[in-house]
Amino acid sequence: MTQAEGVDAERSDVRNDVRNDERYDAQRVESKWFERWKQNAALYAAEPHSTKKKYYVLEMLPYPSGALHMGHVRNYSIGDALARYMWMNGYNVLHPMGWDSFGLPAENAAIQNNTPPRLWTLGNIANMKAQMKRLGFAYDWSREVTTCLPDYYRWNQWFFLKLFEQGLAYRKKSRVNWCPKCATVLANEQVVGGCCWRHEDTVVEQRELEQWFVRTTKYADELLCGLDKLEGWPEKVRTMQRNWIGRSEGTLVDFKLEGASGPAGSTISVFTTRVDTIYGATSVQLAPEHPIVKDLAGANADLRTKVDQLIAEQRKAKEAGDIGEIEKHGVATGRYAVNPFNGEKVPIWVANYILMDYGTGAIMSVPAHDERDYEFAKKYGLEIRLVVVPLASDPEETVAEPALPFVTHDGMLINSGPYSGMTCDDAIKKMSEHAEQKKFGKATVTYRLKDWGISRQRYWGTPIPMLYCEKDGIVPVPEKDLPVILPDKVDITLTGGSPLGKVPEFVNATCPKCGGPARRETDTMDTFVDSSWYFYRYTDAHNDHAPFDGKVAQYWFPIDQYIGGVEHAILHLIYSRFWTKFMRDLGMITNDEPADRLFTQGMVIKDGAKMSKSLGNVVSPDEMVARYGADAARLYSLFAAPPDRDLDWQDTGIEGIHRFLGRVYRFMVRNTCVATSLVASSAPSLASVREAGSAATPLQPAARAIQRKLHQTIKRVSDDFQGRWHFNTCISAIMELVNVLYASEEAIAQGAVPKPFLSDVERDLVLLLAPFAPYLAHELWEMIGEKSNLLKAPWPKYDAVLAKEEEIEIPVQVNGKLRGRVVVSADATEETVLERALADEKVRAAIACKQVVKKIYVTGKLLNIVVK
């Protein structure tokens, strides 16, 4: 904190006026408490055995990129305020932090700076941990998790063995996404609009590779259904996950290939959600990459060339991200398939709008009832046969020909053999049953969600604990031999293939089955494996025998409140839901979902754009802390906007917050009341406030105004923590309270505010500030003579009676227009209000010479007089 000292020194020579001791020196106060908190490692530790109710509040762990950014500060300020609030409400709070510390940037930095990834990463962690501590975040550091260390990643390996045992990890050669910049494979979830999620301008290529996959699709249905029960999750995230999983109910139907040549007796299986329209199918369309296309083309060189063109075109469009906009076209193969429902021969085409990676890569084309098929059929003059018509309300009525294509479920079949006359929904059911009976198809469900490819051809990740033996094939590393340690001295500058493949000591191993030579798997795991279960490790972070103890996890899980950025809506948040279900089925845990409630905070932007180095609009937390203090940085990040919305950072805004903190401090310095009664006993303040406000010794108006405002403020802040989380309005409520205190300073000086009462007010004010500005709150807590631990001091309670206004102002409208206001007592009757209103000059003017039609009085809110 050399910067901080610099600013401090600069200021010291300014401190020569009379009000020196009233000036709030954030650096002095914050460094004092920073040092004190440093001495007490167990300050924020969760209690392992407790009769209190538990509360697990978690913020997404950061990637240790080097330094915290404002997005982190915002994220952690929200979580920290909540954690502190829950502590003050008597909960046993678990509030841990860790490091998602495997991943590509470490390798890139290593190449650039010639530093080993491990050192670079650990150095960053040390720096960011120091930043977090300086910001005053209350983490239980005894549970810190660092995913790149063997005591963590060994459990990734252990889980991998379990996945393998369960048949949930398997090896498959397939077409995969390849980012040339990352020089590695990406999961589907990591491809954004055809580009790499980390390199937004780098087009992802397709490569044929043998890879490890995790069978996420096993839980596709549960992942989808479970979303309905996650009521504490934002609808947005649930929708995104639903879209991603992309469940679609339909029917598989086999079309027999017609003709002697080609694979004899082979069939083309098509997937359709509208089997009811199958009598209108006038062609079969294949994806250019469909395996049967090669066989169909056979020696037809012309066809092969055309198909190759379609393939190239599709790939290009996919990479450019505009598949969906390319013009539909295709080529007839000259071959035919037989519609199993009516025995009709239909031509087989290959078309650029059919995707190999959805459904079966083949469709039946029904031009009359599908927009795409219609467009295609029009272009190539294929037959368009109407088989569904609108439901006629009157059977005698002649049904008008619907406009084509007629795409609706709400219809009746015609020209469909035995199914004519059925509704679409009935027909789908009956026809699927028929197909299954006759064994040429069945009702089925397809998903957009694919299995998770987790192999990465990179160094800085968890080694996949597998061996390849010439004799025994794929052999898992025995559990007792874990962890497979990631070697330190690896030349990662070499390109081509996995870096670990160039380390003979690593690659060469012994087969545990036959004792012969074996080759180690050299790919590492996707880092999303690390973050899929880290929050369980927090509950039992030093367990040497298992990832965690199930009993301990059961106490803490599910996470009560998870807080992070929405950018993880389908990556991390779907993988970790999968992992929870997998662990549950292993018998390790009993919860179905990892987190009960999820909160996604908005981005921190500046000048209307996301902060980025290239735009030069980055605000450094270190600089803010040095200039205004941690409290100001935190408070501002909560005050500037509601937490779920984007926050537009304004440098002058944080200055205002800094001023506010100084204002609180100055008031307290000038008016501190150390009420002897309260120092001796830490009796709850409510009782004495009540007493002070009781009829026996009525408070004078100034004191009563303070009391009223205080209780209104406690209510607003408490309600918001329970409900909407609009900390911006909580903080403005506290500001209003402070404004009232300032307005009462004269009355205080004149002794019109009883000391014990004021002392209680000050105490509650400090309590209200504690979740948001812990440094200042602790300083003031000490200043007012409190000896107890503020972190766990009971949260103040509000009294509805004391919060109530005695006098209220009722706006008076005439025909909905504001014409005047009357001040009445809070319990005034409608008659009184009306009487006063009619006495008001302006109101009288507005209703003069007119007839009063109606009077609407909303108790305590408004009076509207309707005239004609």
Next chain:
RNA sequence: GCCGGGAUGGCGAAAUUGGCAGACGCAGCGGACUUAAAAUCCGCAGGUCCGAAAGGACUGUGGGGGUUCGAUUCCCCCUCCCGGCACCA
């Protein structure tokens, strides 16, 4: 194209159940303190128009319509911005 979210002063925003639009803060202006400035404290402040002023009139929550005594809030249509999905058969 589909699904979300959003649009309110010069700026960030508030209005929790249909009831005073603009709380709180920033920037601005004025005053007090000061030799002066900073800091601090107090006050003013949506817009337009009338008025010397006090004050008053009209208007105003992206645009248009509707329901209502009353709409930032509910309904219908439209524009723009942000995010997600997208030839998904």
